[in-house]
Amino acid sequence: MAEAQGGRSLVVDAVTHRYPSGALAVENINLDIKGGEIIALLGPSGCGKTTLLRIIAGFIAQSQGRIIIGDDIVDALPPNRRAVGIVFQNYALFPHLSISENVAYGLAARGIDKATRQREAQRLLELVQLPSMAERLPRQLSGGQQQRVALARALAIKPSILLLDEPFAALDKNLRLDMQIEVKRLQRVSGITTLIVTHDQEEALSMADRVAVLSHGKLEQFGSPSDVYDRPETLFVNTFVGSSNRMPGIVISADRTAAKVRLDAGAEIIARPAGGTLTEGGRVTVCIRPEHLQFVGDETGFAGVVGMSLPLGATVVHEIKTADGSGVKVSQARIGETRALENGAAVRLAPLAASLANAFPAII
């Protein structure tokens, strides 16, 4: 059989879901996912990402909107007829069935004969590199192995969509990276359209072709990892994805591509207007990532006093107190013997480039 199936597209069309209490779980979510893409649903806990996953799987019927897989509107189909594979956060392997029975479970439900089932289970276990574990019980396997089994089980039914719910949260850091690579490899081989729900931004950025950032049930941004990281459309995205210094200021002048902002910390900088138009004289919040600030020698930039320097391996992070009393973090690559800054030393800082400072209208 051909492993690559091209993958079916998935459209989330204006989906809104209300809890019975009337509170909104997700509000007007639109996602247009191409066949074979890996998408990450990224957001803090309670943002509605798991609700959205359960809507796509069919466990929750949304209040409004449609789910379209390929050419089919699947809203009327129960979960067992949607052919959506799910890997649960706790893997949800059947504890009383052997590994090979777990993998073959979906095939048995489809009435496939035993010999074919066993052959297929063995083939999938080889795919996830656990061919010798077929007869064991789930609890005899490590967390990483259990996850591979959960993947094999979900892939066995040749799903049109694969949903992964916080798949790596329970794994330790080294294993997590291995499994992320493994999942990406399996996804490439099978070509299955994949949706990963995660609160871990590194995971979302490293694994996904596109990232959908959710907050309070709303879609904040849906774009490529570099769009989300470098050209955030909202203040939430800028601060949730990666770390960012938030510096208040006033707009001096602005057009569509650049804004001149006087920071409260005491410098005029050029920033990129992000998320809406800026008006002259309006308050803004300028987001600059720690790695996008540099020390400058002359009278440009804004002044600050070194509070603390933390050597974090590849980078050194300095905490700088600015004139308006707020603090900013500056991250420097550790090249050779990076000069340790003395506590209380006076420094001046400026963004590396205008495109790396994002100005958002301040929320009053």
Next chain:
Amino acid sequence: MGAAPAPRDVTSYGMGLAAPLALFFLVFFVAPLLQLLWLSLHNDTAALHWGLGQYLHFLTDPFSLSVLGSTLLLGAEVTAVCLVLGFPIAWLYQRVGPKLQTIIILIVLLPLLTSVVVRTFAWIVILGRQGIINATLQSLGVIDTPLKLLYTQFGVVIALAQVQMPLMTLPLITALGRIDSNLDDASCSLGAGSWRTFFRIVLPLSLPGVIAGCTLTYAAAITAFITQSLIGGGQMLFMPMYLYQQASTLQNWPFASAISIIFLLAVLAVVSVFTTLGRLSRGYGGA
């Protein structure tokens, strides 16, 4: 400052604490049991001559054996009824909101809060010739003559099932509550319908609860003296009443003792089959 005393290991325990209860059991359970055994090993009612005559009498007497058989069968029937009726209640309990859960628990526990005698008399009112069931069916014209419900095996099974239901439902509720609800979803997402999910996932994983519930219900049903005799009436004889007659009415204490020991062994045999099954199925419960 001296070294701090090593913190007490919270898992350590003193056997001494169990001594009062152990003494109680020794005096009021083990000693009478031994006395019973001693008594049963005598051939005459005055307990003067040693011998296995009482046991031989029971095991060669078709009447005695039929009483034992019908008692064990009664236990099996009550257990089956409790399992079939109790499982859906326990299943429902795990799937409703907290308010309904409180109501279900109340309904399940209610039989335990009223006296067995009261509950049994309630069943007499329901099952009797002019009872609620017969009166209703007659007024609806479904039957002409009253059905015989009281003093039948059917009546005893129904009444005992109601009386012993909590012993089945409570372990089942616990067992079903331990099953990860994601397993249902996983089974469903893999294409299994509700029945397959039930028989392949929910039922096997709830086996420890099923076995615990069956053991408790069975043991309680076959020893339920009051309900058995009041609903069963004079025509139906089960082991507890048989034993009572031999001891109290006929003053044949050695034979009554032998009946007790045989009944005890029969119950232990059934219970040990259940617990063996339980130990085998515990292999599943781990997750």
